[in-house]
Amino acid sequence: MSGDVERKLDTLQAIELAEGVEVRLRIAGPILRGGAxxxxxxxxxxxxxxxxxxxxxxxxxVAGGQMSWGVVQLLWFFFSWWYPVFFEAGKWxxxxxxxxxxxxxxxxxxxxxxxxxxxxxxxxxxxxxMPFMIGYGVAxxxxxxxxxxxxxxxxxxxxxxxxxxxxxxxxxxxxxxEPLAPSPPALESIPPGVALRPEEIRAVGxxxxxxxxxxxxxxxxxxxxxxxxxxxxxxxxxxRLMGIxxxxxxxx
Amino acid sequence: MTAELRPRSDWEAVDLGLxxxxxxxxxxxxxxxxxxxxxxxxxxxxxxxxFPGWFLVLFWWWVPVASRMALFHLxxxxxxxxxxxxxxxxxxxxxxxxxxxxxxxWARLSHWRPLTMAVEDLEGLRGxxxxxxxxxxxxxxxxxxxxLAMWKCGLTLWLALSLFCLLVLLxxxxxxDEWSLAFQMFFSGGNLVLPPSGKAAILLSLxxxxxxxxxxxxxxxxxxYVNHRTWIEGWDVELAFRRMATxxxxxxxxxxxxxxxxxxxxxxxxDKERIERILKDPAFEVHTEKEVRWLPADWWNxxxxxxxxxSGGSFGWxxxxxxxxxxxxxxxxxxxxxxxxxxxxxxxxxxxAAPARAKARVVMGMEVGEETLPEDITGAALRAWREGRxxxxxxxxxxxxxxxxxxxxxxxIAESDxxxxxxxxxxxxxxxxxxxxxxxxxxxxxxxxxxQLPGDPVVxxxxxxxxxxxxxxx
Numbered sequence: 219m220s221g222d223v224e225r226k227l228d229t230l231q232a233i234e235l236a237e238g239v240e241v242r243l244r245i246a247g248p249i250l251r252g253g254a255x256x257x258x259x260x261x262x263x264x265x266x267x268x269x270x271x272x273x274x275x276x277x278x279x280v281a282g283g284q285m286s287w288g289v290v291q292l293l294w295f296f297f298s299w300w301y302p303v304f305f306e307a308g309k310w311x312x313x314x315x316x317x318x319x320x321x322x323x324x325x326x327x328x329x330x331x332x333x334x335x336x337x338x339x340x341x342x343x344x345x346x347x348m349p350f351m352i353g354y355g356v357a358x359x360x361x362x363x364x365x366x367x368x369x370x371x372x373x374x375x376x377x378x379x380x381x382x383x384x385x386x387x388x389x390x391x392x393x394x395x396e397p398l399a400p401s402p403p404a405l406e407s408i409p410p411g412v413a414l415r416p417e418e419i420r421a422v423g424x425x426x427x428x429x430x431x432x433x434x435x436x437x438x439x440x441x442x443x444x445x446x447x448x449x450x451x452x453x454x455x456x457x458r459l460m461g462i463x464x465x466x467x468x469x470x
Numbered sequence: 471m472t473a474e475l476r477p478r479s480d481w482e483a484v485d486l487g488l489x490x491x492x493x494x495x496x497x498x499x500x501x502x503x504x505x506x507x508x509x510x511x512x513x514x515x516x517x518x519x520x521f522p523g524w525f526l527v528l529f530w531w532w533v534p535v536a537s538r539m540a541l542f543h544l545x546x547x548x549x550x551x552x553x554x555x556x557x558x559x560x561x562x563x564x565x566x567x568x569x570x571x572x573x574x575x576w577a578r579l580s581h582w583r584p585l586t587m588a589v590e591d592l593e594g595l596r597g598x599x600x601x602x603x604x605x606x607x608x609x610x611x612x613x614x615x616x617x618l619a620m621w622k623c624g625l626t627l628w629l630a631l632s633l634f635c636l637l638v639l640l641x642x643x644x645x646x647d648e649w650s651l652a653f654q655m656f657f658s659g660g661n662l663v664l665p666p667s668g669k670a671a672i673l674l675s676l677x678x679x680x681x682x683x684x685x686x687x688x689x690x691x692x693x694x695y696v697n698h699r700t701w702i703e704g705w706d707v708e709l710a711f712r713r714m715a716t717x718x719x720x721x722x723x724x725x726x727x728x729x730x731x732x733x734x735x736x737x738x739x740x741d742k743e744r745i746e747r748i749l750k751d752p753a754f755e756v757h758t759e760k761e762v763r764w765l766p767a768d769w770w771n772x773x774x775x776x777x778x779x780x781s782g783g784s785f786g787w788x789x790x791x792x793x794x795x796x797x798x799x800x801x802x803x804x805x806x807x808x809x810x811x812x813x814x815x816x817x818x819x820x821x822x823a824a825p826a827r828a829k830a831r832v833v834m835g836m837e838v839g840e841e842t843l844p845e846d847i848t849g850a851a852l853r854a855w856r857e858g859r860x861x862x863x864x865x866x867x868x869x870x871x872x873x874x875x876x877x878x879x880x881x882x883i884a885e886s887d888x889x890x891x892x893x894x895x896x897x898x899x900x901x902x903x904x905x906x907x908x909x910x911x912x913x914x915x916x917x918x919x920x921x922q923l924p925g926d927p928v929v930x931x932x933x934x935x936x937x938x939x940x941x942x943x944x
Contacts, residue, residue: 227493228474229485247485249621249690349635364632371492371686376485393479396701412718421710428477432704440704443711446718 231375231387233328241328244390248370250319251388255363257315262297269293299341307336312391320392326375326385335384342380399430401437401460407468408461410447419466426463429456472550475706478697480614487693490544491686494552498540501558502685505539505565506532522673530680534573534583537688538565538591544692545592569596581619582612584691585698607698614694622687630672630679637671829876830885833892836865838873848933855929860917864924867932868914871907874938879903889915903937 231243270290278286305313311322311330323331323339331339346369347361366378375387414422422444429437434453441448441456448458473486491498509532516525542561546553553561569590573583580586582604589595589603638646649668656662664672700706748754808815831839844850847870854863872892875881881899883892889911896907910932916922 226472226474227486227489229478229482229489230474244482245485247481247488249484249618250481252621252625349632349639351631351635362628362632362635364629364636367629367632371488372495374489374492376488390479390482393482396477396479412721414714415717417710418714418717421707421714424477424707424710425704428701428704428707431702436703440708440711443708443715446715446722447711 233326243324243328243387244393245375246321246388246390247376248367250321250390251316251370251376252367254313254315254319254321257318258302258313261314262301266290266293266297302340302343303333303336306331306340307333316388320390321388322391323386323388326387331384331386335386339380339384339386342378342383346378346380398427401426401429404457404460404464406461407465408458409465410462411449412447414447414466422459422463422466425459426467429460471548471709473548473696475696475700475709477701477706480610480694480697483693483697484614484618484690485693486697487690488686490548490693491540491689494543494547497552498543498685498689499681501539501543502536502681504558504562505536506681508532508562508566509535522669526673526676529677531574531578533680533684534578534587535565536681537583537587537684538568540685540688541587541591541692544689545588548692548696582608582615584618584687585612585615585695587688588692588695606702607695610698610701615691618687618690618694622683626679626683628679629683630676633675633678634671637675830883830887832885833872833876833883833887834889836869836872838869838876840873840877843870843873847938848936852930852933855926860923863929864914864917867910867936871903871910871938875899875901875907878938906932906935906937 229245229247231245233241233243270293273286273289273293277289302313306323310317311324316322323336325331325335343366344361346366347363348365349362351360351362366380369378369382370376373382375381377387381387425440425444432440437456438452441453441459442451444459445451445455447462448455450458473490478486506529509528513525513528516522516528539558539561542565543553543558546557573587573590577583577586585607586600586604589607590600593603595603638649641649645665645667648665652662652664652668696705831837843866847866851863851866851870854860854866872883875892875896876883879896879899879901881892881895881901883895887895893908893911896904901907913924913928913932917924
């Protein structure tokens with residue numbers, strides 16, 4: 219029946235599990251992910267730089283330049299291809315950059331990603347990294363991630379090509395707590411005259427929790443919309459609404 | 471409302487804004503370029519007379535007007551009406567001149583523009599009211615806006631670069647060579663002298679980069695605006711209360727109707743209609759499947775009792791004879807096959823579970839695999855005994871016995887069995903070696919659990935009488 223109504227746009231992705239349980243994934247968009255990517259690249263460069271220095275001073279000293287150049291190239295390969303795979307397939311489900319920004323990679327169903335998915339989505343970075351900047355001299359090929367960005371903006375779950383292929387999404391794992399400013403507690407608890415639906419109970423709860431963020435006038439304005447429930451308007455209505463909220467909370 | 475309103479975190483609000491732009495990207499993009507149109511027309515002479523740099527500066531300066539057009543479309547669509555092209559044209563002059571001095575000169579570089587533009591455009595506030603309103607909206611912090619502005623700067627150039635690389639990819643080989651020569655000259659210290667097509671490509675990618683970035687950042691700013699208002703004004707709560715009010719009003723009206731004893735056919739019919747509508751859904755369609763199967767009885771009746779068989783005249787009985795004899799032959803063949811291969815069933819029936827089970831390799835913590843034992847068990851055991859390693863000697867004998875029981879004797883000894891379990895199973899198997907095994911088990915258990923050493927003769931006798939030979943039952 220909800221098919222009749224046009225689906226509302228939302229940033230949450232609802233997934234229905236068995237027995238009517240619904241999980242909502244907070245899909246993360248391209249901007250924070252871009253930040254995480256920058257941070258990861260920085261970490262990779264620092265690691266490669268440090269290890270290169272180390273090898274140049276040890277292996278290079280003993281075995282000569284060619285040998286250490288080979289080792290450095292192996293290092294480069296390992297870090298650019300396997301660094302994200304290992305971190306994302308591991309316990310964190312996120313590269314260090316993503317971890318810092320509070321992001322996490324999960325399957326479309328919300329469960330942790332498998333090793334195969336981590337390989338797929340990260341090896342496809344090459345495709346997402348196109349078009350490449352043809353650099354001169356040492357720079358070589360630099361990915362601009364134009365394709366990845368375009369795909370992310372074009373899909374409803376902000377998935378890049380790698381995500382689409384591996385059926386994964388990136389979600390907000392850690393959301394900063396929002397300030398709640400409840401108004402003074404209600405003095406009496408009032409049972410509502412009508413049986414309320416779950417979403418209505420939630421709305422009454424939200425009114426109680428956030429009323430302190432609103433001005434007095436606005437509180438009354440919102441409370442007046444619930445006149446059918448409270449049976450009174452103005453600040454008396456707001457007081458009654460608070461009482462109903464208290465009753466609902468006590469009953470839980 | 472065509473999007474879900476709920477209090478979100480700041481970055482989720484940005485994502486909502488991006489999703490709003492994505493939802494009708496083509497229209498918003500068109501609206502943006504419509505906003506750009508006056509400046510394109512005005513500054514096209516600059517392009518013709520060879521000042522692409524100045525053209526680009528003017529293009530960039532005019533961006534807020536285009537953002538306004540995009541915001542106009544986005545906000546109208548969010549609240550449920552999709553503006554037409556005529557609405558866009560009507561909005562265009564307002565977008566160009568609304569608070570021109572403030573927006574285009576004084577606050578042109580403001581990084582708050584994505585948020586504050588919504589205040590002046592959608593709420594139409596000016597002066598002190600505008601400033602107060604912005605301050606209230608900014609109470610939730612503007613860190614996201616600052617980050618957004620930084621991203622906008624970087625991303626505009628980066629996107630332009632990306633687009634330029636894309637264009638390079640699509641170039642013909644000749645043009646590519648020409649361009650790369652120009653760049654090589656530039657990088658080796660010369661002036662950048664690009665062919666006209668290269669200049670056009672750079673200009674185009676910059677313009678596209680600016681437009682795309684500004685479009686999405688405008689959307690993101692609008693998302694933040696909506697989210698801030700949701701937090702500080704409780705939009706979502708207001709909407710939920712309104713829905714609740716309509717529902718309660720309906721319930722009350724229905725109750726009133728019921729009390730007035732007006733035949734509540736209307737409501738009932740509504741329910742009925744609803745049920746029918748739901749049942750019409752493909753998910754509730756009843757599928758029936760008809761399966762036709764020939765049962766032997768039918769077959770018999772069809773062949774022997776059907777009138778056609780009977781009316782076959784003098785040949786009817788010949789047909790019947792052939793059929794019956796065929797069946798008899800089949801049954802006889804089956805019986806002979808069963809008799810011929812009876813050992814399969816006998817073996818299967820006799821030792822049913824034992825052969826099917828995997829053979830035990832470790833019993834009571836002792837390795838009993840054949841390959842873990844020496845070839846000459848008794849010899850090795852005697853040697854060990856004479857050298858004073860009693861435990862090892864008898865252990866060898868016992869392991870050897872168990873190993874033989876599992877392998878050649880066909881006794882179903884499981885890994886979890888104890889000594890007495892093994893003994894019981896050996897007795898049940900009724901082998902010739904049962905008596906010897908009883909004696910061996912007794913000696914072994916006395917040694918293993920009670921530390922009672924057997925005498926030399928006992929051990930020598932056990933070795934001499936060793937009845938377990940390779941190669942099946944003797």
